[in-house]
Amino acid sequence: MKHMTHSSLEFWGILADLLFASLEKIPRARATKSRPNKSGSVMRPGEDTPLWNIMIAEANKELRRYGAKAKLARTLGIPRQRLNDFLQARARLPNAEIALRLMGWICEQRAQNKPQ
Numbered sequence: 001m002k003h004m005t006h007s008s009l010e011f012w013g014i015l016a017d018l019l020f021a022s023l024e025k026i027p028r029a030r031a032t033k034s035r036p037n038k039s040g041s042v043m044r045p046g047e048d049t050p051l052w053n054i055m056i057a058e059a060n061k062e063l064r065r066y067g068a069k070a071k072l073a074r075t076l077g078i079p080r081q082r083l084n085d086f087l088q089a090r091a092r093l094p095n096a097e098i099a100l101r102l103m104g105w106i107c108e109q110r111a112q113n114k115p116q
Contacts, residue, residue, distance in 0.1 A: 014107040018058065045090040052099075056087055059102060062109040063087070076101050 045052055063069050073083040076098055085092045086102075094102065 014110050018103065018107065018110075021054075045093055049093065052093060055099070055103060055106070056090070058106050059087060062106060062113075072102075072105060075105060 045056075059072075063072065069083060069087075070080055073080040076083065078094075078098060082092075086094055086098075093099075
């Protein structure tokens with residue numbers, strides 16, 4: 001069994017904080033009004049994806065430096081245009097793997113920017 005280091009524990013703590021903060025921002029009434037996704041239909045970003053909207057906002061906070069989006073696209077292993085579709089155009093949703101990588105990247109950026 002692999003032992004967790006201080007940095008990996010910090011990573012999971014930041015990830016948990018991000019998830020809990022996201023859940024607090026979702027309106028409670030939204031859960032009852034949400035319409036079910038039809039079988040075979042593709043989910044699009046919008047008011048029906050509040051967690052994704054929060055993750056985009058958090059990612060954009062970390063993408064202010066010049067070249068940060070290009071570096072993130074390389075880290076995620078996707079073209080820059082696809083990253084733009086996710087974050088700026090809000091025309092697509094990523095698959096689960098890319099979304100989890102993005103969440104991990106946000107946590108890493110927060111840990112690096114956190115004052116010691």
